[in-house]
Amino acid sequence: MPRIVYVQPDGARDECDVEAGINLMQAAAVHAIEGIVGECGGNCMCATCHVYVDPHQIDLLPARSEAEDALLDGVAAERRANSRLACQINMQPALDGLIVRLPDRQI
Numbered sequence: 001m002p003r004i005v006y007v008q009p010d011g012a013r014d015e016c017d018v019e020a021g022i023n024l025m026q027a028a029a030v031h032a033i034e035g036i037v038g039e040c041g042g043n044c045m046c047a048t049c050h051v052y053v054d055p056h057q058i059d060l061l062p063a064r065s066e067a068e069d070a071l072l073d074g075v076a077a078e079r080r081a082n083s084r085l086a087c088q089i090n091m092q093p094a095l096d097g098l099i100v101r102l103p104d105r106q107i
Contacts (some may be wrong), residue, residue, distance in 0.1 A: 002096040006033045006051075009104045022085035024100060025049040031051035033104035044086035047071040047107040049086035058082045058107060061089060079105030 001017040007014060008014075018027040028036040028049075037048035044067050053061065061084065064072070068088045072079050086100065 002093050002098075004090050004091065004095075005097070005099045006035070007099060007101040008035060009102060010067050018091040020091055022091055024051065024089045024091065026087075028086060029093065036086055036105070037106045038044055038087060040087075044068055044071065044085060044087055047075045047085060049070070049078060050075040051084055051086045051089075051100040052080055052103065052107060053082045053089075055082050056103070057095075057098055058084075060095055060098070075103070076107055078104045 001019055004016050004018050004024060006014045006028060014030040014033050016027060023042060024034055025042050027039045029038065039048045040046035068085050069083060074085050075083065
C-alpha cells in the first residue's frame with residue numbers, strides 16, 4: 001500500500017498506509033488525522049480539506065480541476081502554489097511517500 005505523510009503545523013508527522021484509490025481526505029478520516037475537516041464529505045464544495053503538497057512532489061499530481069482551483073481561492077489559510085484539496089487527490093502507488101502539510105486552520 002502507498003504511504004502518505006501528513007505534517008501538522010507544529011511539525012508533528014503522521015505516516016499512514018493508504019489503499020490505492022482512496023482520497024487523502026478519506027484517508028485522514030480513517031486514520032483520525034486532525035486538521036482536515038472535510039465538511040462537504042469530499043464533494044469538492046467546501047475547501048475545508050486544504051493541504052500543501054510537498055513542492056518537490058506537486059508534479060506527481062494531476063492538474064487541478066476548475067472547481068478545485070476556484071475553491072482554493074476561498075481557503076481559510078494562505079493559498080500557495082502547492083495548495084490542493086485533499087478530497088481531490090486519490091492515492092496511487094506512484095504517490096507512495098507523498099508529503100502533505102496541513103495549514104494552521106481550515107475554517
